[in-house]
Amino acid sequence: MTSKIGKNYEIDKVDLKILSLLMDDAKIPYTEIAKKVYVSGGTVHVRMKKLEEMGVVRGTTLKMDYSKMGVDITAFMGVYLEKSSLYDQVTQALKTIPEIVKIHYTTGNYSIFLKIHCRDTKHLREVLHDKIQKVEGIERTETFISLEETLNRHIDLGV
Amino acid sequence: MTSKIGKNYEIDKVDLKILSLLMDDAKIPYTEIAKKVYVSGGTVHVRMKKLEEMGVVRGTTLKMDYSKMGVDITAFMGVYLEKSSLYDQVTQALKTIPEIVKIHYTTGNYSIFLKIHCRDTKHLREVLHDKIQKVEGIERTETFISLEETLNRHIDLGV
DNA sequence: ATTGTTATTTAGAATAATTAAAAATAAGAT
DNA sequence: ATCTTATTTTTAATTATTCTAAATAACAAT
Numbered sequence: 001m002t003s004k005i006g007k008n009y010e011i012d013k014v015d016l017k018i019l020s021l022l023m024d025d026a027k028i029p030y031t032e033i034a035k036k037v038y039v040s041g042g043t044v045h046v047r048m049k050k051l052e053e054m055g056v057v058r059g060t061t062l063k064m065d066y067s068k069m070g071v072d073i074t075a076f077m078g079v080y081l082e083k084s085s086l087y088d089q090v091t092q093a094l095k096t097i098p099e100i101v102k103i104h105y106t107t108g109n110y111s112i113f114l115k116i117h118c119r120d121t122k123h124l125r126e127v128l129h130d131k132i133q134k135v136e137g138i139e140r141t142e143t144f145i146s147l148e149e150t151l152n153r154h155i156d157l158g159v
Numbered sequence: 160m161t162s163k164i165g166k167n168y169e170i171d172k173v174d175l176k177i178l179s180l181l182m183d184d185a186k187i188p189y190t191e192i193a194k195k196v197y198v199s200g201g202t203v204h205v206r207m208k209k210l211e212e213m214g215v216v217r218g219t220t221l222k223m224d225y226s227k228m229g230v231d232i233t234a235f236m237g238v239y240l241e242k243s244s245l246y247d248q249v250t251q252a253l254k255t256i257p258e259i260v261k262i263h264y265t266t267g268n269y270s271i272f273l274k275i276h277c278r279d280t281k282h283l284r285e286v287l288h289d290k291i292q293k294v295e296g297i298e299r300t301e302t303f304i305s306l307e308e309t310l311n312r313h314i315d316l317g318v
Numbered sequence: 319a320t321t322g323t324t325a326t327t328t329a330g331a332a333t334a335a336t337t338a339a340a341a342a343t344a345a346g347a348t
Numbered sequence: 349a350t351c352t353t354a355t356t357t358t359t360a361a362t363t364a365t366t367c368t369a370a371a372t373a374a375c376a377a378t
Contacts, residue, residue, distance in 0.1 A: 026219035056227040060185035063217040098315035108303035117314045144267035155276045156257035
């Protein structure tokens with residue numbers, strides 16, 4: 001089952017295999033990918049360009065281990081809002097806090113779920129008390145400190 | 160700010176600037192990084208090698224937008240264990256579930272906090288009911304579905 | 319100051335990415 | 349079925365990047 005015309009592009013096995021390899025290591029040369037997938041280097045190039053245009057691939061980044069550079073605390077936080085309608089206002093404010101790296105709008109217990117990185121517990125305390133708790137519209141928060149990241153992987157593309 | 164790591168290598172401003180640029184786009188040529196940081200390409204190469212040896216950088220990966228390939232549901236789940244001592248056993252089992260991409264050992268409400276990607280709600284239901292709830296040692300779980308990823312960035316290295 | 323150590327630059331060889339054009343393949347219409 | 353068109357893949361030439369190692373510079377300790 002191969003791909004289709006222009007906008008209606010279907011992701012096929014070749015695409016998935018290319019993605020799978022590059023998700024492991026984005027710097028594997030296209031020529032090497034090509035050999036493993038049994039297509040030419042040009043094809044890998046064309047496929048990746050297409051996947052980037054589709055927005056499936058938004059770029060490349062480094063896999064970082066912050067703890068190795070003295071950023072020891074990873075924490076999650078569930079946020080209760082005074083009113084759900086305050087979501088935009090509150091997230092706007094949260095985005096200005098550099099220690100916050102992810103924000104999700106969630107169903108369930110909390111309205112907002114976020115992830116924070118801090119150097120140490122003192123730093124975390126500062127962020128919680130001096131920055132997050134001061135944001136208008138937040139009713140209360142619940143913090144979970146990660147003692148260990150036991151797993152961190154991409155989804156399995158099944159190829 | 161300088162972080163002392165391992166033997167006696169300190170991460171300096173040059174390292175941080177290099178990291179910062181490559182965290183945005185891991186495929187920026189070292190020569191281009193070099194120009195921006197005012198060092199030679201060779202130096203960028205040496206610094207990156209050192210950062211990789213230190214474990215600060217664990218490799219490169221693609222920034223993916225799973226929703227663009229029909230994986231529409233992102234969910235978080237807090238897990239209560241029957242006994243804390245079951246952590247290793249339970250995470251071992253959870254790792255075999257391909258839809259689970261992150262597992263954290265946490266303080267606070269839950270013992271385990273994890274992240275899941277599924278194609279749709281039906282798929283999520285299958286994962287929850289047929290896979291996760293069947294794991295021995297799990298008392299109960301709480302699920303939060305992400306309706307929007309409002310922010311996704313790396314930490315700010317301040318350079 | 320001198321020596322030993324570590325960091326940086328330089329330059330060239332090896333490797334990889336990009337591109338444009340040609341070849342191959344697939345789909346549709348008559 | 350064959351022709352036509354659209355699309356994808358390959359090929360090959362060009363440009364760009366990475367890697368390596370030797371030379372130089374900077375630094376610290378004595």
